[in-house]
Amino acid sequence: xxxxxxxxxxxxxxxxxxxxxxxxxxxxxxxxxxxxxxxxxxxxxxxxxxxxxxxxxxxxxxxxxxxxxxxxxxxxxxxxxxxxxxxxxxxxxxxxxxxxxxxxxxxxxxxxxxx
Amino acid sequence: xxxxxxxxxxxxxxxxxxxxxxxxxxxxxxxxxxxxxxxxxxxxxxxxxxxxxxxxxxxxxxxxxxxxxxxxxxxxxxxxxxxxxxxxxxxxxxxxxxxxxxxxxxxxxxxxxx
Numbered sequence: 001x002x003x004x005x006x007x008x009x010x011x012x013x014x015x016x017x018x019x020x021x022x023x024x025x026x027x028x029x030x031x032x033x034x035x036x037x038x039x040x041x042x043x044x045x046x047x048x049x050x051x052x053x054x055x056x057x058x059x060x061x062x063x064x065x066x067x068x069x070x071x072x073x074x075x076x077x078x079x080x081x082x083x084x085x086x087x088x089x090x091x092x093x094x095x096x097x098x099x100x101x102x103x104x105x106x107x108x109x110x111x112x113x114x115x
Numbered sequence: 116x117x118x119x120x121x122x123x124x125x126x127x128x129x130x131x132x133x134x135x136x137x138x139x140x141x142x143x144x145x146x147x148x149x150x151x152x153x154x155x156x157x158x159x160x161x162x163x164x165x166x167x168x169x170x171x172x173x174x175x176x177x178x179x180x181x182x183x184x185x186x187x188x189x190x191x192x193x194x195x196x197x198x199x200x201x202x203x204x205x206x207x208x209x210x211x212x213x214x215x216x217x218x219x220x221x222x223x224x225x226x227x228x229x
């Protein structure tokens with residue numbers, strides 16, 4: 001069964017460094033998402049991406065964050081200058097159709113630790 | 116303000132019993148509501164979706180109800196098994212969002228004892 005994959009599974013970085021989290025969504029999906037989950041807290045929406053542009057973003061997704069779909073398969077989240085509070089699990093998700101009413105398929109996550 | 120609330124206390128039940136989890140929301144007009152399962156250190160896994168015009172949905176041992184008047188969804192697992200032990204997340208798609216953005220509750224941890 002097709003699945004969303006994410007790399008790396010764990011990333012440790014120093015405060016102020018740039019990180020890129022990578023995702024390969026399911027191949028025929030059209031909507032892509034990033035969510036994050038701080039330890040012990042809710043899964044929080046960061047950004048949605050459709051037709052090669054951001055369709056919606058949360059207030060968390062400030063100028064330090066960016067997303068890109070550099071080719072037909074990868075979907076990346078970049079944090080330009082990491083802060084301690086960026087430490088969290090980051091989940092990529094994708095949806096097969098228009099993205100407006102269907103279930104989202106989540107990847108296994110990348111645990112980001114900022115020291 | 117908008118809120119989605121799930122019982123933050125863990126639910127402990129005996130194998131074979133029915134587990135019932137609650138999701139309450141305020142100040143939302145959700146187009147649909149979804150339930151996900153999350154195991155420790157893993158991503159959420161979709162279980163069931165119920166639309167605003169549906170009262171009940173079933174899938175194998177799972178049943179979801181949706182009461183837009185009470186602003187509540189109930190999630191039932193019948194004949195529960197130790198393998199059902201996990202955290203269960205309720206998620207809403209706001210009617211004002213066209214992008215499928217999901218808003219999650221904090222989850223309820225279910226522990227099924229053999």
